[in-house]
Amino acid sequence: MPALTFELIKKDPGSAARLGSLTTTHGRIETPIFMPVGTQATVKAMTPEELVEVGSQIILANTYHLYLRPGHELIGRLGGLHRFMHWNGPILTDSGGFQVFSLGELRKISEEGVKFRSHIDGSTHFISPEVSIAIQEALGSDIAMVFDECPPYPAEYSYVKTSLELTTRWARRCKEAHRREDQALFGIVQGGMHPELRRESALQLQEIGFDGYALGGLSVGEEKGLMHEMMQACSGILPEDRPRYIMGIGAPEDLIEGIHAGFDMFDCVMPTRNARNGALFTGTGRINIKSAVFAEDTGPIDPECGCYVCRNYSRAYLRHLYRSQEILASRLNTWHNLHFYLKLMEEARGAIAQGRFVEFRREFYAKRGLTPLV
Known part of the structure; x- marks a missing residue:
């Protein structure tokens, strides 16, 4: 059995919106779907049973935070993330790329990976594509994400293109390092607010081949209209037979626009933080x-x-x-x-x-x- 299967059930006649079914090791997900964020192995203020009651089908946990505390190796020894947090449904783990990006001057990016200081105690750490995959495999999530660089907004075109190319090289290293047969792996399309760079990124990732494709680098300070334009520009260049995920957007109107553009999966801290x-x-x-x-x-x-x-x-x-x-x-x-x-x-x-x-x-x-x- 593959780690993930995706069935496209129906396409809306008047838009790119689509109805789908995504099956993982820990269950089936009807799409489009919103994934509550459980950054530190908990969706704040909610028990797993309550998450089921409100309609949660899949939740998200964060590689960066769980690596720092309590440690992915500990979670692995205790039976993996599902058993650790008493959640029997599917889990997607963010690679940690966005959190490292958010550290600003606390991190330094190189070809090999990212050296950074912990926001908790200032200790020094290093995450490479291979380390990110190793952490996610130890956590045992159903869907892992490649390690990427998220460029800031605004940024010079040359910087965004160089960042995109680094993300592609890192994505290939993630694919080569990934070993768990019961865990799917998604690529992340970058390219800032430049449709031509987004297309370049998407095509490069498809050459490598992933179980699904995500749109990263949105909701980083750009205007809403530009965000929605990027959604529209990118949906048509992603394969129809794979799930499409927009990372980190969460206002209700953004979700509606994402669905309208043909995306299937969404996550954000907005409902819980608000x-x-x-x-x-x-x-x-x-x-x-x-x-x-x-x-x-x-x-x-x-x-x-x-x-x-x-x-x-x-x-x-x-x-x-x-x-x-x-x-x-x-x-x-x-x-x-x-x-x-x-x-x-x-x-x-x-x-x-x-x-x-x-x-x-x-x-x-x-x-x-x-x-x-x-």
Whole structure:
């Protein structure tokens, strides 16, 4: 059995949106799908059972953070990431490339890899493509990502092209180092905000050959319209018979645009991080639960939401929990936001199945008083 199979079930007649089924060692995933982020082997404030209840099919964990603490070798000795965190479904591990990029002056990039200082204690470490793969194999994720360099925005064209070429060489080394037959490996398309470089990167990665292809280097400071343009520019150059993943984008409208452009998988900390900061998602836009206007509001977060939180708790109570700094505030807010995201994906899948995604997208924007940027 291959580590991953992908079935393209239906294409939307009016857009590039597609309905698919992705099968991994630990189960089947209906796409398009959003992956809650469990950076340190936990989706903050949620138990695995609660993640299942809100509709999670696959979660993401981070190579960089788990390498530093508690250590990939320890997790491997304890039976791998699934057993360690009590999650029986599929897991995707980020390669750590974006986190290393985020370290700024704490890291130095060379042909061999990246030397960096830990953000935890300042200790010095080195991650190469081979080390990144070794870490992910020890973690035992269902889907591993190649180690890449994420260029900043803005950046000179020459720098982005050199970075792209380095990412391709690293991707080839990752493919050569990868040994686990029960773990899929995805390539990452780079190229900044230059469609011609994105095309070059995608073609180079396809020559190497991967189980799926991701679009990296977005949501790094560029304008929304440019982000959406890159999605549109890149979808047509990726193989149709492989899953397509946009890394690290998370605003609901970005997910809708990603689906519209033909992508299948998404992840971001936005629903969980926003929840801990009191920002809650609804069908008509975000609300700030700490606002005084909710002090005596007996209604749910979203009258159209059927999640556990909206069925049982008022805005007034959630505001009280947040202002009192109660732990329950983070739990309930996170529960609602993840339910909202995963329900949005379910509704998008239903619209594609019915051949009405273009109408669904139009209704999504109309409810929020917005119009698409591209």
